[in-house]
Structure formats: C-alpha cells, structure tokens
Amino acid sequence: MRKVVRGFYSIAYSVKLCRPNVIAAYPITPQTEIVENLASMYANGELGECEYVTAESEFGAASILVGASAAGARTFTATCSQGLILMSEVLINAAGMRLPIVLVNTNRALSAPLSIWNDHQDSMILRDAGLMQIHVESNQEAHDMVPVAFKVAENHKVMLPFMINMDGYKLTHAYEPIDLLDQETIDEFLPSYDPPVYMTTKNPLTFGSYAPPQYYAEFRVVMQNAMDRARKELENAYKEWAEITGRDWGGHVVAENVEDAELVAIAMGSLTGMVRDVVSELRTQGKKVGLLKIRTLRPFPIEEVRKALKNAEKILVFERAVSFGHEGPVGMEVKSACFGLTPEFYSFAVGLGGRDIPREEIVKIIGNVYEGKVEQGFHFGTVKPFEEVIV
Amino acid sequence: MVMKITLGGVSKPHSSKNMKTGDWGTEYPVVDEEKCTACKACEYLCPDACIVVVEKDDKKVAVPDYEYCKGCGVCFSVCPADAIRMELKEIYKLEVC
Amino acid sequence: MVSILIEVRFHGRGGQGVVTAADILAVAGFKDGYYTLSFPTFGAEKRGTPVASFLRLSDKPIVSRDEIYYPDYVVVMDPTVIGPVKVEAGLKAEGRLIANYPKGSEDLKREMGWDFEVYTINATKMAMEHLGRPITNTAMVGAFVGATNVIKLESLLETIEEWFTNKELAEKNLKLVKEAYEYMRKVCGW
Numbered sequence: 001m002r003k004v005v006r007g008f009y010s011i012a013y014s015v016k017l018c019r020p021n022v023i024a025a026y027p028i029t030p031q032t033e034i035v036e037n038l039a040s041m042y043a044n045g046e047l048g049e050c051e052y053v054t055a056e057s058e059f060g061a062a063s064i065l066v067g068a069s070a071a072g073a074r075t076f077t078a079t080c081s082q083g084l085i086l087m088s089e090v091l092i093n094a095a096g097m098r099l100p101i102v103l104v105n106t107n108r109a110l111s112a113p114l115s116i117w118n119d120h121q122d123s124m125i126l127r128d129a130g131l132m133q134i135h136v137e138s139n140q141e142a143h144d145m146v147p148v149a150f151k152v153a154e155n156h157k158v159m160l161p162f163m164i165n166m167d168g169y170k171l172t173h174a175y176e177p178i179d180l181l182d183q184e185t186i187d188e189f190l191p192s193y194d195p196p197v198y199m200t201t202k203n204p205l206t207f208g209s210y211a212p213p214q215y216y217a218e219f220r221v222v223m224q225n226a227m228d229r230a231r232k233e234l235e236n237a238y239k240e241w242a243e244i245t246g247r248d249w250g251g252h253v254v255a256e257n258v259e260d261a262e263l264v265a266i267a268m269g270s271l272t273g274m275v276r277d278v279v280s281e282l283r284t285q286g287k288k289v290g291l292l293k294i295r296t297l298r299p300f301p302i303e304e305v306r307k308a309l310k311n312a313e314k315i316l317v318f319e320r321a322v323s324f325g326h327e328g329p330v331g332m333e334v335k336s337a338c339f340g341l342t343p344e345f346y347s348f349a350v351g352l353g354g355r356d357i358p359r360e361e362i363v364k365i366i367g368n369v370y371e372g373k374v375e376q377g378f379h380f381g382t383v384k385p386f387e388e389v390i391v
Numbered sequence: 392m393v394m395k396i397t398l399g400g401v402s403k404p405h406s407s408k409n410m411k412t413g414d415w416g417t418e419y420p421v422v423d424e425e426k427c428t429a430c431k432a433c434e435y436l437c438p439d440a441c442i443v444v445v446e447k448d449d450k451k452v453a454v455p456d457y458e459y460c461k462g463c464g465v466c467f468s469v470c471p472a473d474a475i476r477m478e479l480k481e482i483y484k485l486e487v488c
Numbered sequence: 489m490v491s492i493l494i495e496v497r498f499h500g501r502g503g504q505g506v507v508t509a510a511d512i513l514a515v516a517g518f519k520d521g522y523y524t525l526s527f528p529t530f531g532a533e534k535r536g537t538p539v540a541s542f543l544r545l546s547d548k549p550i551v552s553r554d555e556i557y558y559p560d561y562v563v564v565m566d567p568t569v570i571g572p573v574k575v576e577a578g579l580k581a582e583g584r585l586i587a588n589y590p591k592g593s594e595d596l597k598r599e600m601g602w603d604f605e606v607y608t609i610n611a612t613k614m615a616m617e618h619l620g621r622p623i624t625n626t627a628m629v630g631a632f633v634g635a636t637n638v639i640k641l642e643s644l645l646e647t648i649e650e651w652f653t654n655k656e657l658a659e660k661n662l663k664l665v666k667e668a669y670e671y672m673r674k675v676c677g678w
C-alpha cells in the first residue's frame with residue numbers, strides 16, 4: 001500500500017510488522033516520534049505480544065532490552081546523539097553478550113555546543129562497538145531495512161546488535177510516498193526469533209561473564225568472526241529482500257558509473273540521492289565521474305569498496321563527521337580498503353550540525369576536485385569567516 | 392562582520408535578552424487583575440519565564456512581558472482562576488482594502 | 489524528455505500550520521500522480537518562531553533533500569514575517585508569491601519594491617470567519633491551488649476531508665479552502 005507518510009511512521013510501521021516482544025525507549029529529538037508512534041500502536045493494542053516500556057533514560061532503555069533479549073525477546077529501540085552515547089556502555093555490552101537488539105539511530109550531532117540537528121558524529125563514535133551498522137538513503141530504504149536488521153541480527157551465525165542509521169530531520173521529518181509493507185511479506189521473510197540461548201526464572205544464566213586474560217582475547221576473536229560471517233549473511237538478506245519485495249537496494253555498496261570514472265564520489269545516507277543526481281548530470285556533460293554509495297559500515301565491505309575504486313584516479317568522500325585530530329571517519333575506512341592503490345584522495349566534511357547542504361555546494365566540490373582546483377586531503381565544506389575570542 | 396566563536400561556546404548571562412521574541416506570536420495573554428489570585432502557576436509554567444507575579448497597587452498580580460511573550464498560551468491553559476485570556480494581535484484583525 | 493519539478497517554499501510562524509500546509513499539498517499532489525516530498529526547516533519547535541517548510545512535486549522520484557533556494561512559488565502564511573524574513577529570496581523570475589496579507593497585492597509590491605507576480609488574500613480574516621482561529625494553512629493551500637493550477641481542486645478537497653478526522657472541522661475547512669480558492673481564481677483572472 002503506497003501512502004504519503006512521515007519518516008517516523010515508516011519506521012514504526014515496519015517495526016510493528018516485525019512483531020517485536022519488547023520495546024523500551026526514552027524520547028530524544030529527532031527520534032521521539034518513532035517511539036511515540038509505537039507507543040500509540042501499543043496503547044491501541046496493535047502490537048500483539050509486545051511490552052512497551054518508557055524508560056527513565058536511554059541507559060535504562062538499553063538495559064531493559066539487554067534483559068529482555070537475554071530472556072529470548074525480540075527487542076527494538078530508537079535513539080540518537082546524546083541518547084546513543086548514553087546507551088553506549090550498555091550497547092557495547094550487548095554486543096559482547098551477543099544479543100540481537102535492533103535499534104534505529106536518527107543521526108544527530110553531538111554536544112557541545114548543543115545541537116539537535118543532523119550529522120553522523122553520534123553513530124561514528126560507536127564504530128568500534130561491535131554493532132552492525134548500515135546507513136539508509138530514503139525513508140523507503142529505512143522502512144525496508146528494519147526486517148532485514150532483525151533477520152541478520154538474530155541469525156545464529158551472527159547474533160550481534162544491529163543499528164540502522166537514518167538522517168535525523170532530513171529523513172525522519174520528511175513526508176513522502178512510501179510503499180508500506182504488509183504482514184504477509186514480513187512473515188514470509190522474517191521467522192520468529194529462535195534464541196540459541198536464553199534465560200528464564202527457572203533457568204537463570206549469566207550473560208557476559210568475567211573473562212580474565214586467559215580467556216578474554218578468544219571472546220573477541222569469536223566476535224570478529226561473527227562480524228565476518230555477518231558480511232555474507234547480510235548480503236544474502238539484502239538479496240532475499242530484493243527477491244521478495246522487488247525492491248533492490250543493492251549490496252553492501254552501490255557503485256554507479258565507476259568503471260571508467262576518473263573521479264568517484266562517495267556518500268552515505270540521505271545525501272546520496274543528490275550526489276547521484278549531480279554525478280549523472282556531470283556524466284551527460286561528458287565528465288568521467290562515478291558514485292559509490294556505502295550502505296554497510298559494519299561489517300565494513302572492504303572488498304566491495306576496493307573493487308569499486310580500483311580504477312579511480314581521484315576519490316572524493318563526503319563526510320558527515322570528524323575524527324578530531326585526524327580526518328573524516330569514512331575517508332579513513334575507504335583509505336584502508338584502498339591500501340596499495342594510489343588514487344588521489346579528497347574528503348569534505350559537509351552539513352555538520354544540520355547545516356543544509358545545497359546542491360550547489362556538492363556541484364562545486366565535485367567540480368573543483370575534478371578540475372584539480374583543491375589540494376588533496378581533508379577539508380571542511382562551507383564555513384563562514386570567524387574569529388576566535390574569549391567571552 | 393566576521394562571526395565571533397567564543398572559546399568553549401561560552402556565553403554571558405542574559406545574552407538571550409537580545410533575542411526579543413515578543414513579535415513571534417499571533418495572540419497575546421491579557422490578565423484580568425480582578426480575578427488573578429497571584430498563585431504563580433503561570434509564572435512557574437511559562438516556558439520563557441516572561442509572566443511574573445508583581446506587586447501592583449497594593450495587590451499582587453501576574454504581569455506578562457510582551458517584549459518576550461511568544462503567545463504560546465500555556466499561562467492561559469494553566470490559570471486556575473480563569474484570569475487569563477488570549478487576544479488576537481491587531482495586525483491580524485485588518486480588513487481587506 | 490523534460491521532467492517536471494515544482495518547488496514551493498512556505499513561510500510563517502510556528503503553530504500556524506506551515507508544515508501542515510506543505511504536507512496537505514504533498515498528499516494532494518500524490519493523488520494527482522506526482523512524486524512528492526515535503527519537509528520543515530528544523531528550528532526550535534515553538535509556537536511563534538518564524539519557520540519555513542518546503543514542497544517538491546515531480547514526475548520522477550525526488551532525490552534531492554536540500555532546502556529550496558530557487559522556488560517556483562512562495563507562499564507566505566503570516567504577514568508579519570514579510571520583511572524580518574526575506575521571503576522572496578531566490579524566487580524565480582517567472583515565479584509567483586502568494587501572501588496572506590490584509591492589503592492588496594499592489595500595496596505589498598509597492599511597500600517591498602517587488603517587481604514579480606504577487607497575489608494577496610486576507611487569509612487570517614477568512615480563517616477567523618470559518619474557524620474562529622487565525623490558523624491560515626488551509627486557506628493558504630486553497631489560495632495556492634487557486635493561484636497556480638498545479639494541483640487539482642478535487643484532489644485538495646479530498647485530502648482536506650481525509651485530513652480532519654473531526655467531521656465538523658473538516659466541513660469548516662472545506663468551505664474555507666473553497667472560498668480561498670475561488671477568491672484567488674478571481675484575483676488571478678482565471
């Protein structure tokens with residue numbers, strides 16, 4: 001059923017169809033209306049066998065889900081920004097405990113200074129947490145990836161938390177036509193959760209027990225192996241999704257016009273559509289440019305990225321976050337995938353703290369890099385002149 | 392003029408006073424001083440701290456600060472004495488020429 | 489093949505339904521077979537703050553999510569934002585500005601020194617008459633459709649009817665939309 005809905009709703013509706021058992025959340029802009037929608041579905045009795053818990057904080061929400069997931073429940077939450085980093089202590093534990101919690105992160109900048117607007121700084125901070133992470137370009141893709149997330153997280157070969165990153169406001173607040181899934185399709189794609197291990201009051205267990213130096217490293221090897229297996233499992237799930245729904249979002253990456261491209265522009269999230277549009281316009285002008293959309297950030301699709309970039313003379317990454325003291329985080333990943341190749345490398349941090357990224361800015365950056373008008377390395381996008389003062 | 396970026400995003404108290412938000416609303420609150428019991432419900436709940444109970448002609452009454460009042464109507468909603476009404480601003484009352 | 493892309497920017501203040509106006513037209517446009525996208529500027533969500541919202545209509549899926557800098561149409565829902573906010577910024581030369589303004593369009597053009605097409609309607613007065621509240625969004629979507637012809641009146645009316653679950657409110661808004669629409673058709677000489 002195709003309907004014009006707000007981004008929040010497209011997520012909430014998809015979560016509902018996945019038949020979660022426990023949802024625990026704490027409100028934070030621009031995520032709140034996802035769980036508000038779920039809370040009202042719960043209140044209306046539409047969520048079936050589900051408990052909805054309004055937690056006292058994000059830390060509490062994540063902790064509730066750890067307990068619920070350990071008891072064998074299918075669990076969901078949504079958060080962002082300060083909320084995500086408040087959850088981080090628990091989420092990192094959840095990864096080690098191998099609990100398949102699914103969360104939607106509505107990407108938002110981090111304080112200070114206080115910003116409620118969009119960039120990717122929040123999820124990047126959790127890059128090494130042991131969560132699978134994907135970025136979506138549109139609300140339709142976000143809607144479609146919720147069942148995929150549950151399927152892969154709960155796959156016995158994987159058993160790791162899964163975070164879907166969607167740009168706060170740009171997607172969450174956008175109102176657009178969405179093909180809403182139906183229960184049958186989801187039920188066909190997503191079996192009910194069959195926990196490999198779970199506790200009950202009669203069968204109590206400890207999750208994430210004490211591991212002294214003799215044991216700890218092996219647990220980390222096992223986690224890394226699970227992430228490695230997730231690469232294949234996630235790719236299979238993407239494929240199966242495309243077969244069932246006819247909506248093919250591609251694999252871990254989507255490479256367009258890269259074969260003969262002199263310049264490949266790399267984007268993640270809601271900016272991708274516009275970059276694609278600019279790239280195809282430049283193609284019609286005879287410019288040899290291509291696009292690489294990175295969908296999966298963890299496990300990082302190192303082979304796919306390398307393959308897409310093997311012929312590129314110039315690589316240009318649109319960053320939405322900064323690793324202070326180094327450069328943009330996506331650029332670091334991309335460079336590691338390109339080890340041994342020798343393209344020129346450029347990256348631009350754009351749209352920090354929700355600054356709008358006008359099409360003109362993208363056109364200008366790609367044009368300047370293509371024509372060799374900028375130096376290699378890391379840059380900031382549009383920044384106003386300023387002077388540093390003490391108040 | 393270039394932007395001034397203060398170290399640490401530090402700002403001094405009362406700098407938000409420069410941001411006069413009084414023209415934002417379509418409506419403004421009017422306090423009926425006869426009915427007002429000076430209970431301070433409006434003062435506590437105004438999101439912008441711009442209605443306060445003050446001493447006026449030997450009586451304590453709530454007085455809105457129209458330079459900052461955004462016309463949200465919270466005071467109107469919470470007043471237990473029905474002492475506040477919201478009025479439409481003049482600019483919205485004009486007739487078609 | 490030339491594709492259609494119509495870009496509209498709405499200006500007003502928080503609480504006046506600036507976002508809803510764009511949303512209503514996104515649904516109405518969808519009924520007409522367009523791909524649509526509407527979204528707000530993301531300021532502090534308080535009543536009274538100057539806000540804007542955006543609407544794109546196209547015959548192709550909409551991929552650009554940046555704000556609208558070169559609108560085909562500007563809709564101003566609140567007369568008091570004209571001046572403090574540069575509502576006309578980037579309006580295309582052949583574009584139109586449709587304003588809720590208590591005086592005529594010639595007055596507004598003279599006052600602001602504008603030389604593009606401007607149409608005014610006293611939507612606040614109309615809204616007060618029909619709804620008893622100065623919520624001008626439904627009047628202004630009616631005025632927009634009347635002044636531009638980009639969306640069918642029937643699609644808009646159908647959307648309005650679905651939008652308000654309260655029957656009485658739906659009726660009142662339908663009347664308001666029709667009146668604003670008719671008024672604009674007359675003003676535009678259609």
Ligand code: SF4
Binds near residue numbers: 437440441442464
């Ligand atoms: S209308 Fe709102 S802002 Fe104004 S005084 Fe009342 S509570 Fe404060």
Ligand code: SF4
Binds near residue numbers: 430444473
């Ligand atoms: S809430 Fe009403 S009665 Fe109480 S101080 Fe305010 S205006 Fe007076």
